[in-house]
Structure formats: C-alpha cells, structure tokens
Amino acid sequence: MNALPVLRVQDAEVVRDGNPILREMSLTVRAGEHWALLGSNGAGKTTLLSLLGALTHPTRGTVEVLGHRLGRVDLRQLRSLVGHVNPRHDLRSPLRVRDVVLTGLTNTTERVPRWEPTPAQRTTADRLIDLLGLADRVGARWPTLSQGERGRTLIARALMPSPRLLLLDEPATGLDVAGREQLIDRLDTLQRAHPELASVLVTHHLEELPPGTTHVMLLRDGRCLASGTVDEVLTSDRVSACFDHPVRLTRVDGRWNVRARRSVGPLVD
Structure with missing residues (x-):
C-alpha cells in the first residue's frame, strides 16, 4: 500500500461570516481505511467532507488530499482524482x-x-x-x-x-429498508473487492455503517469529540455525548444498533 496518507488534516478551521463552522480539526486517513463521520445536524460533517473532497479551502490550518496541499494545487484537477458521491446529482x-x-x-x-x-x-x-x-x-x-x-x-x-479515495455524503438518506440494506451490502462487497481504496462516509445513523467500517470520528458543534478505531470510539457513553441523548449501543454481525436508554444507571457496552 502507498505509505503516504490519502488524507491529512491538521488543525483546520472553517469560518464563515465570522462564525466558526469547524475548529481545530485534525484527521489522517490511510489506504484501506474506511471512516465514518457521525454527528447531529450542524455538527460540521458536510463541511469537513467538503474539505476532504477539495471543494473548499480551510480558513486556517492545512488539508492534504492525495498528497496535494489545498492552496497549492488546482482544485478542479484534484477533484477529478477523488470519487465524490453526491446524492443530489443534477x-x-x-x-x-x-x-x-x-x-x-x-x-x-x-x-x-x-x-x-x-x-x-x-x-x-x-x-x-x-x-x-x-x-x-x-x-x-x-x-x-x-x-x-x-x-x-x-x-x-x-x-x-x-480513485484512491471515495467520499459518500449520507448515501442512505431517503432509502427504505430494502434500499438501505442493498446499499450497505454492496458497500461491504466494494470494500473487500478494492482493499487499497480509502473511504469516508457521512451519516447521522449508526445503523447505516457497513460492517467494514474501520474508523469513526464523532463531531459536535464543529469540533472532534472522539476519533479512532470503531472499537475505541463507538461506545454508549461517547455516542450519548455526541448526540446529547442517552443511548445504548449493541453490535451484531458487524452491524450497529442504537436504542434510547430508559433506565437510570451506568451504560454497559
């Protein structure tokens, strides 16, 4: 596999009209890794994905996509090297x-x-x-x-x-159960068929994560709440903090399920 990271973000910030959208964001994605960006509406997931897809520049910090630093490369040419899936295909x-x-x-x-x-x-x-x-x-x-x-x-x-990088912006939005499961099954097949492909998927729902997901970043209010392997990051405590609601996570056959925690007491993963 290529030794250079597919993506490297260091202390990136995005400010629009004086309002911070992303703050102190750092992320490294390597070949063969499959990341998910999770968070509620307004957490900054789509803005971060736009940086990773070379659609916009950071206000501060550095973003490197496929070894090219934003601000020193033709964005249009760089975007042609990234597999960016936009469900709002016009x-x-x-x-x-x-x-x-x-x-x-x-x-x-x-x-x-x-x-x-x-x-x-x-x-x-x-x-x-x-x-x-x-x-x-x-x-x-x-x-x-x-x-x-x-x-x-x-x-x-x-x-x-x-491409070496595939970006998926809420690919399961609006799908019924059959459509969602067909999509997840094919994403899992794709990951096994292309072992060096790196991917980043944005979603609100843990149930939409393919079994092959390797890493997760939890975002809240434009900041990274936690980042790392799925086993490290996807705990009931951390996901509860991310969405500001007490939930309990379970995992069966590589798929995640989330339920509201109704009883008082410690969370058990």
Missing part, C-alpha cells in the same frame, strides 16, 4: 445506467458530445455496475431508477477513474 437527461457510470471518466454530469469510451472503459463500467448489483438494470434510464438504484449507480460512476 442529471436532467434520461441517460441509461451505463452512460451515467461512464460520465465518471469525463467528470461531467451529462455525456460529452462526440466523446466515445473505449471497449476497455465499457468493460470497466459493466464490471462496476455488476459489483454494485445493477447488472439487470444496465440499460434502464435514470428517471425509472429507484433512489437506491440511483445511489449505487453514482458509486459505480465515482469509481470509474480508479
């Missing part, structure tokens, strides 16, 4: 699944006029479509896809340039 044409996936090579929303993929690129697209469980929908058009199918299509699209 596609207006009724493209077929394969065509949507192939736009990951041109880093555009629509097909580029007169651009044609090579046979090898088509093969790669079909392999990723199959990996994400969409082989039977390869010819389906975007408007006919369910929200879950769209999300998995966008993940395949993000993987087309063979």
Whole structure:
C-alpha cells in the first residue's frame, strides 16, 4: 500500500461570516481505511467532507488530499482524482445506467458530445455496475431508477477513474429498508473487492455503517469529540455525548444498533 496518507488534516478551521463552522480539526486517513463521520445536524460533517473532497479551502490550518496541499494545487484537477458521491446529482437527461457510470471518466454530469469510451472503459463500467448489483438494470434510464438504484449507480460512476479515495455524503438518506440494506451490502462487497481504496462516509445513523467500517470520528458543534478505531470510539457513553441523548449501543454481525436508554444507571457496552 502507498505509505503516504490519502488524507491529512491538521488543525483546520472553517469560518464563515465570522462564525466558526469547524475548529481545530485534525484527521489522517490511510489506504484501506474506511471512516465514518457521525454527528447531529450542524455538527460540521458536510463541511469537513467538503474539505476532504477539495471543494473548499480551510480558513486556517492545512488539508492534504492525495498528497496535494489545498492552496497549492488546482482544485478542479484534484477533484477529478477523488470519487465524490453526491446524492443530489443534477442529471436532467434520461441517460441509461451505463452512460451515467461512464460520465465518471469525463467528470461531467451529462455525456460529452462526440466523446466515445473505449471497449476497455465499457468493460470497466459493466464490471462496476455488476459489483454494485445493477447488472439487470444496465440499460434502464435514470428517471425509472429507484433512489437506491440511483445511489449505487453514482458509486459505480465515482469509481470509474480508479480513485484512491471515495467520499459518500449520507448515501442512505431517503432509502427504505430494502434500499438501505442493498446499499450497505454492496458497500461491504466494494470494500473487500478494492482493499487499497480509502473511504469516508457521512451519516447521522449508526445503523447505516457497513460492517467494514474501520474508523469513526464523532463531531459536535464543529469540533472532534472522539476519533479512532470503531472499537475505541463507538461506545454508549461517547455516542450519548455526541448526540446529547442517552443511548445504548449493541453490535451484531458487524452491524450497529442504537436504542434510547430508559433506565437510570451506568451504560454497559
């Protein structure tokens, strides 16, 4: 594996209109690690993800993405090297699944006029479509896809340039139980199929974490409350403090479950 970190954030802060959004944020992500950013609304998860995806600069501190320091590199070029999955994909044409996936090579929303993929690129697209469980929908058009199918299509699209880093911004939002479980199953398959790929996933819900999640950062009020391996960070006490509500965590077959703690007494993990 590459010895250099995929992501390195040191004492980063983001201030907007005089208001601090992120404070004293530090994070290092290495190849093969799968991080989750957890916190309530307004905790700073999406802002941190925008730094990691080279979408914005820090007000203070340093952010290095794939070895390139923000402020010393062309952000647009750097973004093309990151697999950033945005569920609010503004596609207006009724493209077929394969065509949507192939736009990951041109880093555009629509097909580029007169651009044609090579046979090898088509093969790669079909392999990723199959990996994400969409082989039977390869010819389906975007408007006919369910929200879950769209999300998995966008993940395949993000993987087309063979990125070292995959960013997922609340990928399970709005999905029903079946859609959520299909997504989690495919993310778990993806992590095993691409062992050097690093990923960062933003969510509010521990139930949405794939079993292969290796590290977690808990955020509250723009600060890091705890950061480290899942076993170190995901405790009932820490998650209760993160969400300002007493909860009890359980873990079965690698999946997390959260319930409100109703009785008075110490929490047991």
